[in-house]
Amino acid sequence: MGKVKHSITLYGFGEPYMRGEYTFEDVLQKAKRLNADGIEIVAPQMVPGHPNPSEDWIAYFKDCCQKFELDPVCYSVYIDSGKHKGRFLNFDERFAETINEMEVAKKLGCKIVRSQDALLPTTMEKLLPYVEELGLHLAIELHGPWSPSTPVFQEYYELFERKNSDAIGVVPDFSAFCSGAPETVLNAFPDDCCHKDILMKINKLYASTEIPEEDLVKMILAEGGDEVDVLLCKKRIFSIPRDSHMGAIYYRTQPDYEGFRNMMRHAKYVHGKFFYVNEDLECQGIDYPKYVQIMKEVGFNGYIASEYEGNHFDNTISDEVQIARHMQMLEKLW
Amino acid sequence: MKTIEERLAVVNSILGASDMLMTKPLKAGTCHNRVIEGCCTSYEFQIDNLSYRGIWISTIEDIQLTVDGEETPKSNLQFFCNGVGYSIADMVTHTENFWGARDAGIVRVYKVGGLSKGDHEFKIVIKKRADFGHAYGEGVQGYDGAFEFHTPMVIEDSCVYTIE
Numbered sequence: 001m002g003k004v005k006h007s008i009t010l011y012g013f014g015e016p017y018m019r020g021e022y023t024f025e026d027v028l029q030k031a032k033r034l035n036a037d038g039i040e041i042v043a044p045q046m047v048p049g050h051p052n053p054s055e056d057w058i059a060y061f062k063d064c065c066q067k068f069e070l071d072p073v074c075y076s077v078y079i080d081s082g083k084h085k086g087r088f089l090n091f092d093e094r095f096a097e098t099i100n101e102m103e104v105a106k107k108l109g110c111k112i113v114r115s116q117d118a119l120l121p122t123t124m125e126k127l128l129p130y131v132e133e134l135g136l137h138l139a140i141e142l143h144g145p146w147s148p149s150t151p152v153f154q155e156y157y158e159l160f161e162r163k164n165s166d167a168i169g170v171v172p173d174f175s176a177f178c179s180g181a182p183e184t185v186l187n188a189f190p191d192d193c194c195h196k197d198i199l200m201k202i203n204k205l206y207a208s209t210e211i212p213e214e215d216l217v218k219m220i221l222a223e224g225g226d227e228v229d230v231l232l233c234k235k236r237i238f239s240i241p242r243d244s245h246m247g248a249i250y251y252r253t254q255p256d257y258e259g260f261r262n263m264m265r266h267a268k269y270v271h272g273k274f275f276y277v278n279e280d281l282e283c284q285g286i287d288y289p290k291y292v293q294i295m296k297e298v299g300f301n302g303y304i305a306s307e308y309e310g311n312h313f314d315n316t317i318s319d320e321v322q323i324a325r326h327m328q329m330l331e332k333l334w
Numbered sequence: 335m336k337t338i339e340e341r342l343a344v345v346n347s348i349l350g351a352s353d354m355l356m357t358k359p360l361k362a363g364t365c366h367n368r369v370i371e372g373c374c375t376s377y378e379f380q381i382d383n384l385s386y387r388g389i390w391i392s393t394i395e396d397i398q399l400t401v402d403g404e405e406t407p408k409s410n411l412q413f414f415c416n417g418v419g420y421s422i423a424d425m426v427t428h429t430e431n432f433w434g435a436r437d438a439g440i441v442r443v444y445k446v447g448g449l450s451k452g453d454h455e456f457k458i459v460i461k462k463r464a465d466f467g468h469a470y471g472e473g474v475q476g477y478d479g480a481f482e483f484h485t486p487m488v489i490e491d492s493c494v495y496t497i498e
Contacts, residue, residue: 082483083465084392088477231346
Protein backbone atom coordinates (compact mmCIF):
# COMPACT_ATOMS: atom_id res chain seq x y z
CA MET A 1 0.00 0.00 0.00
CA GLY A 2 2.72 2.45 0.83
CA LYS A 3 5.99 2.88 2.70
CA VAL A 4 5.13 0.44 5.48
CA LYS A 5 4.41 -3.28 5.10
CA HIS A 6 1.06 -3.51 6.86
CA SER A 7 -0.14 -6.58 8.66
CA ILE A 8 -3.46 -6.69 10.47
CA THR A 9 -3.79 -9.04 13.36
CA LEU A 10 -7.17 -10.65 13.04
CA TYR A 11 -7.35 -10.50 16.82
CA GLY A 12 -8.54 -6.92 16.29
CA PHE A 13 -11.81 -8.40 14.99
CA GLY A 14 -11.87 -11.03 17.71
CA GLU A 15 -14.79 -9.76 19.73
CA PRO A 16 -17.45 -9.82 16.98
CA TYR A 17 -15.89 -13.04 15.64
CA MET A 18 -16.25 -14.73 19.04
CA ARG A 19 -19.86 -13.60 19.25
CA GLY A 20 -20.53 -15.12 15.83
CA GLU A 21 -21.21 -11.75 14.19
CA TYR A 22 -18.30 -12.07 11.74
CA THR A 23 -17.38 -15.21 9.83
CA PHE A 24 -13.72 -15.96 9.18
CA GLU A 25 -14.12 -14.78 5.60
CA ASP A 26 -15.78 -11.56 6.83
CA VAL A 27 -12.68 -10.93 8.89
CA LEU A 28 -10.34 -11.50 5.95
CA GLN A 29 -12.51 -9.38 3.70
CA LYS A 30 -12.28 -6.53 6.19
CA ALA A 31 -8.50 -6.87 6.33
CA LYS A 32 -8.39 -6.73 2.54
CA ARG A 33 -10.73 -3.75 2.36
CA LEU A 34 -8.38 -1.94 4.74
CA ASN A 35 -5.57 -2.53 2.25
CA ALA A 36 -3.54 -4.79 4.48
CA ASP A 37 -0.61 -6.52 2.81
CA GLY A 38 -0.69 -9.41 5.25
CA ILE A 39 -2.38 -10.87 8.29
CA GLU A 40 -1.61 -12.44 11.64
CA ILE A 41 -3.85 -15.14 13.04
CA VAL A 42 -4.14 -15.99 16.74
CA ALA A 43 -4.18 -19.78 16.52
CA PRO A 44 -6.37 -20.68 19.53
CA GLN A 45 -8.83 -17.94 18.59
CA MET A 46 -9.55 -18.48 14.91
CA VAL A 47 -8.17 -21.88 13.94
CA PRO A 48 -10.93 -24.50 14.25
CA GLY A 49 -9.55 -27.74 15.64
CA HIS A 50 -6.56 -26.00 17.19
CA PRO A 51 -3.92 -27.25 17.93
CA ASN A 52 -4.47 -29.85 15.21
CA PRO A 53 -6.59 -28.28 12.45
CA SER A 54 -7.82 -30.55 9.68
CA GLU A 55 -6.11 -30.67 6.30
CA ASP A 56 -9.41 -29.41 4.85
CA TRP A 57 -9.29 -26.27 7.00
CA ILE A 58 -5.65 -25.71 6.12
CA ALA A 59 -6.56 -25.87 2.41
CA TYR A 60 -9.50 -23.50 3.04
CA PHE A 61 -7.23 -21.00 4.81
CA LYS A 62 -4.74 -21.04 1.95
CA ASP A 63 -7.53 -20.58 -0.60
CA CYS A 64 -8.88 -17.63 1.40
CA CYS A 65 -5.48 -15.93 1.56
CA GLN A 66 -5.13 -16.38 -2.19
CA LYS A 67 -8.64 -15.12 -2.86
CA PHE A 68 -8.16 -11.98 -0.77
CA GLU A 69 -4.50 -11.56 -1.79
CA LEU A 70 -3.29 -11.49 1.81
CA ASP A 71 0.14 -12.66 2.88
CA PRO A 72 -0.18 -15.00 5.91
CA VAL A 73 2.58 -13.30 7.85
CA CYS A 74 2.38 -14.52 11.41
CA TYR A 75 0.97 -17.49 13.31
CA SER A 76 0.47 -16.57 16.98
CA VAL A 77 0.85 -19.39 19.48
CA TYR A 78 0.97 -19.66 23.26
CA ILE A 79 2.74 -21.45 26.05
CA ASP A 80 -0.25 -22.63 28.04
CA SER A 81 1.43 -22.99 31.42
CA GLY A 82 -1.96 -23.13 33.14
CA LYS A 83 -3.08 -26.28 31.34
CA HIS A 84 -2.09 -28.68 34.11
CA LYS A 85 -3.32 -27.92 37.62
CA GLY A 86 -0.36 -27.88 39.98
CA ARG A 87 2.48 -27.58 37.52
CA PHE A 88 3.86 -25.70 34.56
CA LEU A 89 4.42 -27.34 31.23
CA ASN A 90 7.72 -29.17 31.27
CA PHE A 91 10.56 -28.79 28.80
CA ASP A 92 9.50 -31.73 26.63
CA GLU A 93 5.92 -30.45 26.35
CA ARG A 94 6.99 -26.92 25.41
CA PHE A 95 9.43 -28.35 22.87
CA ALA A 96 7.05 -30.82 21.21
CA GLU A 97 3.98 -28.58 21.28
CA THR A 98 5.90 -25.70 19.69
CA ILE A 99 7.15 -27.99 16.92
CA ASN A 100 3.53 -29.00 16.30
CA GLU A 101 2.47 -25.34 16.08
CA MET A 102 5.37 -24.55 13.74
CA GLU A 103 4.42 -27.42 11.45
CA VAL A 104 0.87 -26.07 11.22
CA ALA A 105 2.25 -22.57 10.54
CA LYS A 106 4.41 -24.02 7.77
CA LYS A 107 1.44 -25.76 6.18
CA LEU A 108 -0.57 -22.52 6.33
CA GLY A 109 2.23 -20.60 4.65
CA CYS A 110 3.01 -18.34 7.62
CA LYS A 111 6.63 -17.21 7.88
CA ILE A 112 6.73 -16.01 11.48
CA VAL A 113 5.62 -17.90 14.58
CA ARG A 114 5.01 -15.67 17.57
CA SER A 115 5.37 -17.43 20.91
CA GLN A 116 5.59 -16.27 24.52
CA ASP A 117 8.41 -15.72 26.99
CA ALA A 118 7.37 -18.78 29.04
CA LEU A 119 8.79 -20.87 26.17
CA LEU A 120 12.14 -20.12 27.86
CA PRO A 121 15.52 -19.65 26.17
CA THR A 122 16.68 -23.23 26.82
CA THR A 123 13.69 -24.59 24.87
CA MET A 124 14.17 -22.04 22.11
CA GLU A 125 17.80 -23.09 21.76
CA LYS A 126 16.82 -26.73 21.28
CA LEU A 127 14.12 -25.66 18.81
CA LEU A 128 16.49 -23.60 16.66
CA PRO A 129 17.49 -26.38 14.20
CA TYR A 130 13.81 -27.28 13.77
CA VAL A 131 12.92 -23.63 13.07
CA GLU A 132 15.71 -23.53 10.50
CA GLU A 133 14.58 -26.81 8.93
CA LEU A 134 11.07 -25.39 8.52
CA GLY A 135 12.42 -22.09 7.18
CA LEU A 136 10.51 -20.06 9.77
CA HIS A 137 11.25 -17.24 12.20
CA LEU A 138 10.30 -18.09 15.81
CA ALA A 139 9.91 -14.97 17.91
CA ILE A 140 9.02 -14.22 21.52
CA GLU A 141 6.57 -11.39 22.10
CA LEU A 142 7.58 -8.70 24.56
CA HIS A 143 4.21 -7.70 25.99
CA GLY A 144 3.22 -5.48 28.87
CA PRO A 145 3.77 -5.31 31.77
CA TRP A 146 7.26 -6.56 30.87
CA SER A 147 9.92 -4.28 29.42
CA PRO A 148 13.19 -4.87 27.55
CA SER A 149 15.08 -5.03 30.85
CA THR A 150 12.93 -7.83 32.30
CA PRO A 151 15.42 -10.61 33.25
CA VAL A 152 14.03 -13.36 31.01
CA PHE A 153 14.43 -11.08 27.99
CA GLN A 154 18.04 -10.46 28.93
CA GLU A 155 18.47 -14.24 28.76
CA TYR A 156 16.81 -14.30 25.34
CA TYR A 157 19.17 -11.55 24.07
CA GLU A 158 22.13 -13.60 25.26
CA LEU A 159 20.80 -16.54 23.22
CA PHE A 160 20.27 -14.37 20.12
CA GLU A 161 23.80 -12.96 20.35
CA ARG A 162 25.35 -16.38 20.87
CA LYS A 163 23.44 -18.07 18.02
CA ASN A 164 23.45 -15.12 15.61
CA SER A 165 20.59 -16.68 13.63
CA ASP A 166 17.82 -14.96 11.70
CA ALA A 167 15.54 -17.83 12.65
CA ILE A 168 14.90 -16.61 16.21
CA GLY A 169 14.05 -13.21 17.65
CA VAL A 170 11.50 -11.03 19.39
CA VAL A 171 8.21 -9.31 18.56
CA PRO A 172 8.07 -5.99 20.42
CA ASP A 173 4.49 -5.11 21.33
CA PHE A 174 3.73 -1.49 22.18
CA SER A 175 1.80 -2.55 25.29
CA ALA A 176 5.30 -2.77 26.77
CA PHE A 177 6.10 0.79 25.69
CA CYS A 178 3.09 2.83 26.82
CA SER A 179 3.48 6.07 28.69
CA GLY A 180 -0.16 6.45 29.66
CA ALA A 181 -3.79 5.56 29.07
CA PRO A 182 -5.59 6.27 25.78
CA GLU A 183 -8.00 9.16 25.47
CA THR A 184 -10.89 6.67 25.43
CA VAL A 185 -9.96 5.30 28.86
CA LEU A 186 -13.11 6.68 30.51
CA ASN A 187 -15.55 6.23 27.61
CA ALA A 188 -17.34 3.35 29.34
CA PHE A 189 -18.23 5.62 32.26
CA PRO A 190 -21.23 7.99 31.93
CA ASP A 191 -20.33 11.69 31.84
CA ASP A 192 -22.41 12.41 34.93
CA CYS A 193 -20.59 9.93 37.16
CA CYS A 194 -17.21 11.66 37.26
CA HIS A 195 -15.34 14.87 36.37
CA LYS A 196 -13.85 13.77 33.05
CA ASP A 197 -12.21 17.12 32.32
CA ILE A 198 -10.15 16.87 35.49
CA LEU A 199 -9.34 13.21 34.97
CA MET A 200 -8.19 13.68 31.39
CA LYS A 201 -5.86 16.45 32.54
CA ILE A 202 -4.47 14.09 35.20
CA ASN A 203 -4.10 11.39 32.53
CA LYS A 204 -1.85 13.66 30.48
CA LEU A 205 0.18 14.70 33.53
CA TYR A 206 0.63 11.08 34.62
CA ALA A 207 1.97 10.13 31.18
CA SER A 208 4.27 13.10 30.73
CA THR A 209 5.63 14.04 34.18
CA GLU A 210 7.06 12.39 37.28
CA ILE A 211 4.52 13.98 39.63
CA PRO A 212 3.88 11.34 42.35
CA GLU A 213 0.48 9.66 42.35
CA GLU A 214 -0.43 11.06 45.79
CA ASP A 215 0.14 14.61 44.54
CA LEU A 216 -2.03 13.97 41.49
CA VAL A 217 -4.77 12.73 43.82
CA LYS A 218 -4.47 15.97 45.82
CA MET A 219 -4.72 17.86 42.53
CA ILE A 220 -7.99 16.09 41.66
CA LEU A 221 -9.52 17.11 45.00
CA ALA A 222 -8.14 20.66 44.76
CA GLU A 223 -9.75 21.12 41.35
CA GLY A 224 -13.20 20.07 42.55
CA GLY A 225 -13.07 16.33 42.02
CA ASP A 226 -14.14 13.87 44.69
CA GLU A 227 -13.72 10.28 45.83
CA VAL A 228 -15.37 8.87 42.69
CA ASP A 229 -12.74 10.60 40.53
CA VAL A 230 -9.97 9.37 42.81
CA LEU A 231 -11.24 5.80 42.52
CA LEU A 232 -11.42 6.01 38.72
CA CYS A 233 -7.98 7.56 38.55
CA LYS A 234 -6.44 4.80 40.66
CA LYS A 235 -8.19 2.05 38.72
CA ARG A 236 -7.91 3.31 35.16
CA ILE A 237 -5.33 6.08 34.82
CA PHE A 238 -2.57 5.10 37.21
CA SER A 239 -0.62 2.09 36.08
CA ILE A 240 -1.35 -1.40 37.26
CA PRO A 241 1.30 -3.00 39.53
CA ARG A 242 4.46 -3.86 37.65
CA ASP A 243 4.08 -7.57 38.54
CA SER A 244 0.46 -7.71 37.40
CA HIS A 245 -1.09 -10.39 35.24
CA MET A 246 0.06 -11.05 31.72
CA GLY A 247 -1.31 -8.73 29.13
CA ALA A 248 -1.77 -5.85 31.54
CA ILE A 249 -0.45 -2.51 30.37
CA TYR A 250 2.20 -0.91 32.52
CA TYR A 251 2.51 2.83 31.97
CA ARG A 252 5.93 4.41 32.18
CA THR A 253 6.40 8.16 31.91
CA GLN A 254 9.65 7.49 30.12
CA PRO A 255 9.27 4.18 28.24
CA ASP A 256 12.48 2.34 27.45
CA TYR A 257 13.28 3.89 24.05
CA GLU A 258 16.86 2.59 24.03
CA GLY A 259 15.62 -0.84 25.05
CA PHE A 260 13.28 -0.72 22.05
CA ARG A 261 16.17 0.30 19.76
CA ASN A 262 18.36 -2.58 20.99
CA MET A 263 15.49 -5.00 20.68
CA MET A 264 14.92 -4.07 17.04
CA ARG A 265 18.22 -5.81 16.16
CA HIS A 266 16.38 -9.08 16.82
CA ALA A 267 12.97 -8.11 15.45
CA LYS A 268 11.49 -9.02 12.07
CA TYR A 269 7.96 -8.16 13.07
CA VAL A 270 6.40 -5.53 15.32
CA HIS A 271 3.07 -5.56 17.09
CA GLY A 272 1.66 -2.08 16.56
CA LYS A 273 -0.60 -2.36 19.59
CA PHE A 274 -2.96 0.57 20.01
CA PHE A 275 -6.14 1.51 21.80
CA TYR A 276 -7.29 4.64 20.00
CA VAL A 277 -6.11 6.82 17.14
CA ASN A 278 -7.95 10.13 16.91
CA GLU A 279 -9.01 12.09 13.81
CA ASP A 280 -5.69 13.92 13.78
CA LEU A 281 -3.95 10.53 13.57
CA GLU A 282 -2.53 10.79 17.08
CA CYS A 283 -2.31 7.92 19.52
CA GLN A 284 -2.24 9.27 23.05
CA GLY A 285 -0.24 7.12 25.47
CA ILE A 286 2.02 5.47 22.87
CA ASP A 287 4.79 7.60 21.39
CA TYR A 288 4.48 6.37 17.79
CA PRO A 289 6.48 9.28 16.28
CA LYS A 290 9.50 8.30 18.36
CA TYR A 291 9.16 4.55 17.77
CA VAL A 292 8.74 5.00 14.03
CA GLN A 293 11.81 7.22 14.00
CA ILE A 294 13.80 4.48 15.79
CA MET A 295 12.52 1.80 13.42
CA LYS A 296 13.61 3.91 10.45
CA GLU A 297 17.01 4.61 11.99
CA VAL A 298 17.73 0.91 12.52
CA GLY A 299 16.57 0.07 8.98
CA PHE A 300 13.59 -2.06 9.98
CA ASN A 301 11.84 -3.39 6.88
CA GLY A 302 9.50 -6.00 8.30
CA TYR A 303 5.77 -5.98 8.73
CA ILE A 304 4.11 -3.83 11.37
CA ALA A 305 0.88 -5.35 12.62
CA SER A 306 -1.98 -3.03 13.41
CA GLU A 307 -3.21 -4.60 16.62
CA TYR A 308 -6.37 -2.94 17.83
CA GLU A 309 -7.29 -3.53 21.47
CA GLY A 310 -9.43 -0.48 22.09
CA ASN A 311 -12.56 -2.55 22.58
CA HIS A 312 -11.43 -3.01 26.21
CA PHE A 313 -12.15 0.68 26.75
CA ASP A 314 -15.02 1.32 24.35
CA ASN A 315 -16.62 -1.40 22.27
CA THR A 316 -18.87 1.02 20.39
CA ILE A 317 -15.99 2.41 18.33
CA SER A 318 -15.57 0.99 14.83
CA ASP A 319 -12.66 -1.46 14.74
CA GLU A 320 -12.31 -0.90 10.99
CA VAL A 321 -12.09 2.88 11.29
CA GLN A 322 -9.49 2.51 14.04
CA ILE A 323 -7.32 0.07 12.10
CA ALA A 324 -7.53 2.30 9.00
CA ARG A 325 -6.43 5.31 11.04
CA HIS A 326 -3.57 3.35 12.61
CA MET A 327 -2.29 2.37 9.18
CA GLN A 328 -2.62 5.97 7.95
CA MET A 329 -0.76 7.19 11.01
CA LEU A 330 2.13 4.81 10.32
CA GLU A 331 2.28 5.93 6.68
CA LYS A 332 2.28 9.58 7.73
CA LEU A 333 5.01 9.05 10.31
CA TRP A 334 7.27 6.84 8.19
CA MET B 335 -24.87 15.26 39.00
CA LYS B 336 -26.03 12.26 41.05
CA THR B 337 -25.01 11.64 44.66
CA ILE B 338 -21.59 10.20 45.40
CA GLU B 339 -23.19 6.88 46.43
CA GLU B 340 -25.12 6.63 43.16
CA ARG B 341 -22.05 7.50 41.11
CA LEU B 342 -19.85 5.04 43.04
CA ALA B 343 -22.39 2.30 42.33
CA VAL B 344 -22.25 3.05 38.59
CA VAL B 345 -18.46 3.22 38.51
CA ASN B 346 -17.99 0.05 40.56
CA SER B 347 -20.40 -1.91 38.36
CA ILE B 348 -18.42 -0.95 35.26
CA LEU B 349 -15.06 -1.55 36.93
CA GLY B 350 -16.26 -4.97 38.11
CA ALA B 351 -17.14 -6.23 34.65
CA SER B 352 -14.47 -8.51 33.23
CA ASP B 353 -12.89 -6.80 30.26
CA MET B 354 -11.32 -9.91 28.81
CA LEU B 355 -14.55 -11.85 28.27
CA MET B 356 -15.77 -11.27 24.75
CA THR B 357 -18.96 -13.20 25.27
CA LYS B 358 -21.69 -13.65 27.87
CA PRO B 359 -21.26 -17.10 29.47
CA LEU B 360 -24.95 -18.13 29.54
CA LYS B 361 -25.77 -18.29 25.86
CA ALA B 362 -29.20 -16.90 25.06
CA GLY B 363 -31.90 -19.21 23.72
CA THR B 364 -29.99 -22.47 24.16
CA CYS B 365 -31.84 -24.14 27.03
CA HIS B 366 -34.04 -27.11 26.18
CA ASN B 367 -35.23 -30.39 27.64
CA ARG B 368 -33.67 -33.56 26.20
CA VAL B 369 -36.50 -35.79 25.14
CA ILE B 370 -35.68 -39.39 24.15
CA GLU B 371 -38.58 -41.42 22.78
CA GLY B 372 -40.97 -39.27 24.76
CA CYS B 373 -38.93 -39.57 27.99
CA CYS B 374 -36.99 -36.70 29.53
CA THR B 375 -33.92 -37.35 31.69
CA SER B 376 -32.25 -33.98 31.57
CA TYR B 377 -32.03 -30.47 30.20
CA GLU B 378 -29.12 -28.67 28.59
CA PHE B 379 -27.87 -25.18 27.86
CA GLN B 380 -24.73 -23.75 26.29
CA ILE B 381 -22.06 -21.55 27.76
CA ASP B 382 -19.96 -19.36 25.56
CA ASN B 383 -16.20 -19.48 25.65
CA LEU B 384 -14.56 -17.94 28.71
CA SER B 385 -11.68 -16.03 27.19
CA TYR B 386 -10.80 -14.04 24.09
CA ARG B 387 -9.49 -17.32 22.66
CA GLY B 388 -10.22 -21.00 23.06
CA ILE B 389 -9.32 -22.63 26.37
CA TRP B 390 -8.27 -25.98 27.80
CA ILE B 391 -11.20 -27.51 29.67
CA SER B 392 -8.68 -28.57 32.35
CA THR B 393 -8.53 -24.92 33.45
CA ILE B 394 -12.16 -25.04 34.63
CA GLU B 395 -12.04 -25.83 38.34
CA ASP B 396 -15.71 -25.58 39.22
CA ILE B 397 -19.19 -24.86 37.88
CA GLN B 398 -22.00 -24.04 40.30
CA LEU B 399 -25.51 -23.74 38.97
CA THR B 400 -28.58 -22.35 40.66
CA VAL B 401 -31.95 -22.69 38.93
CA ASP B 402 -34.99 -20.90 40.32
CA GLY B 403 -33.13 -20.30 43.57
CA GLU B 404 -32.15 -23.91 44.11
CA GLU B 405 -28.54 -25.06 43.79
CA THR B 406 -28.16 -28.01 41.43
CA PRO B 407 -26.23 -30.95 42.95
CA LYS B 408 -22.80 -31.16 41.34
CA SER B 409 -23.29 -34.89 40.79
CA ASN B 410 -26.18 -34.06 38.42
CA LEU B 411 -24.05 -31.84 36.16
CA GLN B 412 -21.96 -32.76 33.15
CA PHE B 413 -20.00 -30.58 30.78
CA PHE B 414 -19.76 -31.58 27.11
CA CYS B 415 -17.18 -30.33 24.67
CA ASN B 416 -16.27 -31.78 21.28
CA GLY B 417 -18.77 -34.57 21.87
CA VAL B 418 -17.27 -35.80 25.15
CA GLY B 419 -18.91 -35.39 28.57
CA TYR B 420 -17.12 -34.82 31.87
CA SER B 421 -18.17 -34.58 35.48
CA ILE B 422 -17.35 -31.12 36.80
CA ALA B 423 -14.87 -32.39 39.38
CA ASP B 424 -13.02 -34.37 36.71
CA MET B 425 -12.53 -31.56 34.22
CA VAL B 426 -9.16 -30.44 35.64
CA THR B 427 -7.66 -33.83 34.79
CA HIS B 428 -8.62 -33.68 31.11
CA THR B 429 -5.77 -31.86 29.46
CA GLU B 430 -6.48 -33.39 26.06
CA ASN B 431 -9.65 -31.43 25.24
CA PHE B 432 -9.32 -27.94 23.80
CA TRP B 433 -12.55 -25.93 23.79
CA GLY B 434 -12.26 -23.90 20.63
CA ALA B 435 -13.30 -20.26 20.59
CA ARG B 436 -16.60 -20.93 18.82
CA ASP B 437 -17.19 -24.55 19.80
CA ALA B 438 -20.29 -25.25 21.84
CA GLY B 439 -19.72 -25.86 25.56
CA ILE B 440 -22.78 -27.66 26.84
CA VAL B 441 -23.89 -28.06 30.44
CA ARG B 442 -26.26 -30.99 30.92
CA VAL B 443 -28.36 -31.20 34.07
CA TYR B 444 -29.85 -34.60 34.92
CA LYS B 445 -33.40 -34.16 36.20
CA VAL B 446 -36.30 -36.48 35.52
CA GLY B 447 -38.88 -34.58 33.51
CA GLY B 448 -36.48 -31.69 32.85
CA LEU B 449 -37.75 -28.16 33.40
CA SER B 450 -41.40 -27.17 33.33
CA LYS B 451 -42.71 -24.91 30.58
CA GLY B 452 -42.19 -21.21 31.18
CA ASP B 453 -39.45 -18.98 32.56
CA HIS B 454 -36.60 -20.18 34.77
CA GLU B 455 -33.97 -18.07 36.49
CA PHE B 456 -30.43 -19.33 36.02
CA LYS B 457 -27.33 -18.26 37.91
CA ILE B 458 -23.93 -19.71 37.15
CA VAL B 459 -20.57 -19.33 38.88
CA ILE B 460 -17.55 -20.67 37.03
CA LYS B 461 -14.06 -20.84 38.52
CA LYS B 462 -11.28 -20.90 35.98
CA ARG B 463 -7.47 -20.79 36.04
CA ALA B 464 -5.61 -18.76 33.44
CA ASP B 465 -4.50 -20.76 30.42
CA PHE B 466 -1.26 -18.84 30.19
CA GLY B 467 0.71 -16.25 32.06
CA HIS B 468 4.12 -14.75 32.62
CA ALA B 469 5.13 -17.14 35.41
CA TYR B 470 7.34 -19.95 34.21
CA GLY B 471 9.37 -22.89 35.33
CA GLU B 472 9.96 -26.57 34.71
CA GLY B 473 7.08 -28.77 35.85
CA VAL B 474 6.47 -28.14 39.56
CA GLN B 475 9.70 -26.17 39.98
CA GLY B 476 8.84 -22.54 40.78
CA TYR B 477 5.09 -23.20 40.57
CA ASP B 478 4.50 -21.95 44.12
CA GLY B 479 5.18 -18.41 42.88
CA ALA B 480 2.84 -18.64 39.87
CA PHE B 481 0.03 -16.66 41.45
CA GLU B 482 -2.00 -16.41 38.23
CA PHE B 483 -2.52 -20.18 38.28
CA HIS B 484 -3.33 -20.49 41.98
CA THR B 485 -6.32 -18.17 42.25
CA PRO B 486 -9.01 -19.01 39.73
CA MET B 487 -10.95 -16.21 38.10
CA VAL B 488 -14.59 -16.20 39.24
CA ILE B 489 -17.01 -15.68 36.36
CA GLU B 490 -20.65 -15.07 37.24
CA ASP B 491 -23.66 -14.72 35.01
CA SER B 492 -27.42 -14.91 35.28
CA CYS B 493 -30.32 -15.01 32.85
CA VAL B 494 -33.86 -16.21 32.33
CA TYR B 495 -34.34 -19.19 30.04
CA THR B 496 -37.78 -19.96 28.65
CA ILE B 497 -38.85 -23.54 28.04
CA GLU B 498 -41.40 -23.62 25.22
